[in-house]
Amino acid sequence: MRTPPAAVTVLCAGAFVLLAVLVTGRHGTPFPLDRDALDWSLRHRPDRWAGVARAVTDTGTGVFPYACAVLAGLLAARHGTRRQALGAAAGALAFLLAGQALRYGVMSALARPRPPVADWATHASAFSFPSGHASTSALMAGLLIWAVARRGRTAAVYALCALIACWAVAVGLTRIYLGVHWATDVLGGWLFAGAWIGLGAVLIPAGRLLPPPRRRAGGR
Known part of the structure; x- marks a missing residue:
């Protein structure tokens, strides 16, 4: 049974608001989970793995997420007209940008400090909650999964969607x-x-904007 998008929205939004209230109430003091995760990272962060982590984390910022959002729109409308494809690409990009703007506003309002700079293994800026990399990569993954899932319910589609989700989690x-966010920052993202x-799934049904997915020959 599929979970309705409205239920996902309510559950995630409610959990986010609760976490934000708890974070604000501590006035920047990290939770025990935050300290434990940072301490573990510092004890298990040799240079070679820090380098791998930096390479992965870099895919969650810059031009790449926005290029992937455009790609997701183009893929989702690949069986439609040129106008539909361009509209879907622009819509996916606007969806990501709007989410980023809202996240930045929330982050600035809460103004949670980051972990100590001495523990950082990469560059970071602005405040800490919610994590920009975590939210950006998750939003991008959601758009890509939406586009890929329109190909149908096949093992290859499920595998690719799982791979995309794992990438977002890894970011x-x-x-x-890398010591630049508390664990609860990432959870918040x-x-x-x-x-x-x-x-987005509730307010912008794909069927109103995109051509129906192409069915395979002999499919039901």
Whole structure:
């Protein structure tokens, strides 16, 4: 049974608001989970693995996420007209940009400090909650999964969607591993992205914007 997008939105948004209230109430003091995750990272961060983590974390920022959003729109409308494809690409990009703007506003309002600079293994800027890399990569993954899933329910589609989701999780985890975010920052980024994706699915049904997915010959 599929979970309705509205339920996903309510659950993620409610959990995000609760976490944000708890974070704010501690006035920047990290949770025990945050300290434990950072301590573990510092004890298990040799240079070679820090380099791998930086390479992964870099895919969650810059031009790459926005290029992938455009690609997701083009893939989703690949069986439609040129106008539909361009509209889907622009819509996917606008969806990501709007989510980023809202996240930045929330982050600035809460103004949670990052972990100590001495523990950082990469560059970071602005405040900490919710994690920008975690939310951006999760939003991008959601758009890509939406586009890929329109190909149908096949083993290859499921495998690719799982791979995309694992990549987004990996980006978020690298932020903890590199010492630039608390674990609850990353959790907040994922919850924010889940709420935004769910809201998009509720308010912008794909059937109104895109051609129906092409069915395989002999399929039902």
